[in-house]
Amino acid sequence: MLRFSTTGLLFLFGVGNCDQYLQNPKGSNNRLNEKSANRNNGNRLFDSQNNNRGGYNVGETGDSNDAFADNGQTSKASVEGDSQEMWDPTNQLAGNSVQYNMAYQEGSELRMTWTSQHGCGQAMNNCNMVIQFACDDNDKDGTDFSAFANKGLGTRATLHDGGNTDTPREPNNIGQAETQFEANNGITGNANDFRGRHESEEYYAMCKARERNKGLFTADQKLKGHSQIYTRQNPNGQRRGLECPEERDYFPHEFPSIWRDIAWIGNDVEYCKTDIAKYSQNVHNKYACVGSAGDVNDLPDDDAQAGAVTEAECTAANGNWVATNWGFTFSEAWASQFCQGAQWSQINHLGNVDGTSMGGQMASYDWQIPSYNQLKNNYGCYEYTSATGPKYFRLVVRTRYNISTGDYDPYQTDASMNNDPQNGVISPVTQNPTIDIGAFMQGMRLALNTAQTGRTFQDRSHVFSVFQKPANSAEQRTSTMLNVNVRGKRGNIVQTFPAMEYDFEPNDFEISQNQCVHFQWTGSNTHNNGNPAGDGQAGDAGEGAGGTDRSNIMEMSSMRNSYPFPYDVEENGDKKFRSFFDHVNCKYAHDTGFAGVRLDADHVKAIMATGGGYYYSENGALSTMNSADGNEVNPLLNNASASFKQGLVCCTNGSTPTGNYYMVSTRNNNFTNRAQKMKITVVAGGAQEFKYYQTQ
Numbered sequence: 001m002l003r004f005s006t007t008g009l010l011f012l013f014g015v016g017n018c019d020q021y022l023q024n025p026k027g028s029n030n031r032l033n034e035k036s037a038n039r040n041n042g043n044r045l046f047d048s049q050n051n052n053r054g055g056y057n058v059g060e061t062g063d064s065n066d067a068f069a070d071n072g073q074t075s076k077a078s079v080e081g082d083s084q085e086m087w088d089p090t091n092q093l094a095g096n097s098v099q100y101n102m103a104y105q106e107g108s109e110l111r112m113t114w115t116s117q118h119g120c121g122q123a124m125n126n127c128n129m130v131i132q133f134a135c136d137d138n139d140k141d142g143t144d145f146s147a148f149a150n151k152g153l154g155t156r157a158t159l160h161d162g163g164n165t166d167t168p169r170e171p172n173n174i175g176q177a178e179t180q181f182e183a184n185n186g187i188t189g190n191a192n193d194f195r196g197r198h199e200s201e202e203y204y205a206m207c208k209a210r211e212r213n214k215g216l217f218t219a220d221q222k223l224k225g226h227s228q229i230y231t232r233q234n235p236n237g238q239r240r241g242l243e244c245p246e247e248r249d250y251f252p253h254e255f256p257s258i259w260r261d262i263a264w265i266g267n268d269v270e271y272c273k274t275d276i277a278k279y280s281q282n283v284h285n286k287y288a289c290v291g292s293a294g295d296v297n298d299l300p301d302d303d304a305q306a307g308a309v310t311e312a313e314c315t316a317a318n319g320n321w322v323a324t325n326w327g328f329t330f331s332e333a334w335a336s337q338f339c340q341g342a343q344w345s346q347i348n349h350l351g352n353v354d355g356t357s358m359g360g361q362m363a364s365y366d367w368q369i370p371s372y373n374q375l376k377n378n379y380g381c382y383e384y385t386s387a388t389g390p391k392y393f394r395l396v397v398r399t400r401y402n403i404s405t406g407d408y409d410p411y412q413t414d415a416s417m418n419n420d421p422q423n424g425v426i427s428p429v430t431q432n433p434t435i436d437i438g439a440f441m442q443g444m445r446l447a448l449n450t451a452q453t454g455r456t457f458q459d460r461s462h463v464f465s466v467f468q469k470p471a472n473s474a475e476q477r478t479s480t481m482l483n484v485n486v487r488g489k490r491g492n493i494v495q496t497f498p499a500m501e502y503d504f505e506p507n508d509f510e511i512s513q514n515q516c517v518h519f520q521w522t523g524s525n526t527h528n529n530g531n532p533a534g535d536g537q538a539g540d541a542g543e544g545a546g547g548t549d550r551s552n553i554m555e556m557s558s559m560r561n562s563y564p565f566p567y568d569v570e571e572n573g574d575k576k577f578r579s580f581f582d583h584v585n586c587k588y589a590h591d592t593g594f595a596g597v598r599l600d601a602d603h604v605k606a607i608m609a610t611g612g613g614y615y616y617s618e619n620g621a622l623s624t625m626n627s628a629d630g631n632e633v634n635p636l637l638n639n640a641s642a643s644f645k646q647g648l649v650c651c652t653n654g655s656t657p658t659g660n661y662y663m664v665s666t667r668n669n670n671f672t673n674r675a676q677k678m679k680i681t682v683v684a685g686g687a688q689e690f691k692y693y694q695t696q
Contacts, residue, residue, distance in 0.1 A: 020048075021050065021055070023362060031057050036530050043240040044241060045241040053535070054498045054499060055499065058099050059642065100522050101465045103464065104518070106375070110368075112365045119345040129266065129342065133260050134159065134259050135394060137149060140394060151297060154200065155257065162195050167240070167241065177200070198243070209306040212229075212231070218231075219232060220427050264277065285324065285325050289322075291319060326379050327378035372468045479650060480688075481517070481650075484509075484520070487505045509692050511683070511690060521643065523643055581608070581649070612647075663680065
């Protein structure tokens, strides 16, 4: 049976090391906690198609590699603790062995940035970027597999960054989903063998059982199987994590998946609006065959049900054909919001894009994180309640970069054009063809791999949390909030490439007097870029202890300076330097569960300056320095935490003077090869859209 695409599925083209890297939030590229420049396992969670050197380690609490006490063979309980850890800075050095989740408030703005080697938005190729997120729809700590929801649809998600860099075990059939779940979680077998996952065991079993779409164009590739694990890009059926290769390589996919669509960004915007957007799972039903009881919480009874691709096949297998979508309604307005034009970027260059001031920023998308109601009621995300009260969700994002030439119509070319010389069909693209250039001259050979004529690259973040707005903070409930993060890792530009050195993200932005900013960052204690270094340079040039990510925020009087100004210098009874954190009646919300604890300006300055709360107040710093226990903060922040989430600042009473404010991370502002600086412009008026620039 041939199933042709109903949407002209876009399967695109790339050559060489055409890599795509998510820079903010930090993309993993399948890394976890490696001490090497190369990742250990490119097949751990997903198929990135990227260079082994890319990506960032999972965030860590504390000042040492305590999240991986036994070289990565760490149990679930010690790897992924409740995400409330470190909210109280007085407890952040208590040695809690947990990985760190970034925390964002519902409805806040997150500026996502990435680099793509072959560029986009220009005449030399056809491309798009699909941005999606997945969320837990079950309790991540649950061990009773029978209690999990949505198993029958394959959309169960219990996200785990993992405790080691091993690929999760696969089920050979749908009946093995539960046993492999238990083995991957260390419930059976080795209790410390806790493996990372995004997609579920049953999701991969269904992919393996379903017949692939034989209506799709495969050029002259000889696929070695007939299920959805075999595609033109993956003709041998190699497994990466528990993702489904056909879903990864084609968008929109025919069947249910865990991924919720955020945006499609590409060249053919009008085509997206009319022929792609309406088939997004956000607005369009996707069907799966569930067990004979018809309960989506039960697995299919057997592989005949799991592998059904039509309602007729499902009925014949005594199953029930059940629809799912993410609860939105298609409209022209929805399509216009979803389908976005790509910014111009240069091919063969992991750099910045046109259309930003001075061309000085990476490709980006300003994502307004969904509201609490959308995450719970539309997207079906599982609601957690923290120990301190706030409710939150756990998410992961992925970017899928698709790249094509114009040698054939990417929307209309289908299986009827597969190479079949015996029946008079020659594929429009063939493997390394020698072409006739005319005039009786010798032919020229093209370097063309038809497994890559239609190629999808991707990167995914580590798990992060999204919190509900607190009921007791009027500023947070009524004001817009911008997330300001740190991207990059330890090392110089060669050692970190194709990741990057430290930078604030965004690093030059405008806010009004009535908006909130959430300063936050995450880092690893093992970013030492050691051997094997692949095709790059090993090493971790920088300040402080080797392999450690640290950041802090102090203020300067000019972007050209290196010295931060002292906060306590006065002239004629007034403070000499104007501080962003230092205005009368400006309220500061210190993040203890987004609960709106108010701190005065001196507290905030101490927290920001000492790498995220090593000192909680000016008096605390003085007391520590006057003691004899030697516990004062290290000048290079070696004993400060790698990660920080307490920087929520809401100055919403209009008291902040307008003008420019300049910030620096003293730890990483090494004048010889890097500058971690930021400019904030405050303008008069109420809440408005955040604006981004490039510091001159």
